[in-house]
Amino acid sequence: xxxxxxxxxxLLGWVALGGQLYLTVGNSLAAGDGFLHGLVVYFGFFxxxxxxxxxxxxxxxxxxxxxxxxxxxxxxxxxxxxxACMIVVGLSYFFLLxxxxxxxxxxFVIDVLLHYxxxxxxxxxxxxxxxxxxxxxxxxxxxxxxxxxxxxxxARAPLVGSYPYYFIDVSxxxxxxxxxxxxxxxxxxxxxxxxxIVVNNRGLSRVATTID
Numbered sequence: 001x002x003x004x005x006x007x008x009x010x011l012l013g014w015v016a017l018g019g020q021l022y023l024t025v026g027n028s029l030a031a032g033d034g035f036l037h038g039l040v041v042y043f044g045f046f047x048x049x050x051x052x053x054x055x056x057x058x059x060x061x062x063x064x065x066x067x068x069x070x071x072x073x074x075x076x077x078x079x080x081x082x083x084a085c086m087i088v089v090g091l092s093y094f095f096l097l098x099x100x101x102x103x104x105x106x107x108f109v110i111d112v113l114l115h116y117x118x119x120x121x122x123x124x125x126x127x128x129x130x131x132x133x134x135x136x137x138x139x140x141x142x143x144x145x146x147x148x149x150x151x152x153x154x155a156r157a158p159l160v161g162s163y164p165y166y167f168i169d170v171s172x173x174x175x176x177x178x179x180x181x182x183x184x185x186x187x188x189x190x191x192x193x194x195x196x197i198v199v200n201n202r203g204l205s206r207v208a209t210t211i212d
Contacts, residue, residue, distance in 0.1 A: 002129050006061035009121050013055035016113035020048065023107055044156060044164040047093070047114055049149055050085040054122045057082045061129050076134035077141045080200070083126040084193045085145065090119035091188065096167060126196070135200040146189055150182060 021042055028038030042048055060073035072078060093115040103111045153164060163169040167181040 003062050003064060005128060006058045006125055009118075009125050010055055010058035010062050012113065012121065013051055013058055013118055016110055016118060017048065017051055017055060019106065019110045020114065023110065040156075040160055041164075044153065044160070046085075046149060046164070047089050049145075050082070050089050051114055051118060053082045053145060054086050054118065058122075058125060061125065074129075075141070076130050076200075077136075079126055079130055080135045080193070080196055081142045081145060083122045084142075084189055084196060086119040086122040087192045088185065088189050090115055091192075092185065097165075100166070130200060133201050135197050137197060142193060146186065 024042040025035055025038035028034060028041060056073045057079045060070040061079075063070050065071070098115075101111075153168065154170075157163050157170065163171070166172070167185075168178045170178045173181070
């Protein structure tokens, strides 16, 4: 059952990501900006990179492969990090972005999948597959992806002349305000992560040991 759930989540995730890639690159080509520009825009969003992260975890669980690459994405700390990031994606979109973005047609469907459907799906998969008391604060792996993403976004901005989100746009907000907003989002991530660790270590979440 765990592998079937993970497989369904992986298929949903990759379909949503593929659909968004098609739309983003298509919009870039239509605007005359080219294929490469479309890829740069696509990979600039925390929504996209987090959904890729989660989809890799889903795929790793579904495959059951012992290969080091897939074993890495089945590690409890890695799955927990991916899930916490997905929850941040959903909360950030609902509270900060949905009022300034009005997608239509296929884009609306993809947006719903990436921001509203896949975050709770990720939480469900985490709930089922992560053994109890397997997640601890000592794991440095929690912070590798969020820190890498922020470094990537700020390094990328001078090259492409834009930021993926208005609340980290240094050119309009200034560096201190942008960094303060980054700190607020990071705090949200840490709160979500803390709750997940408490749930895991108090044995409140685990059906993983009884569901095969």
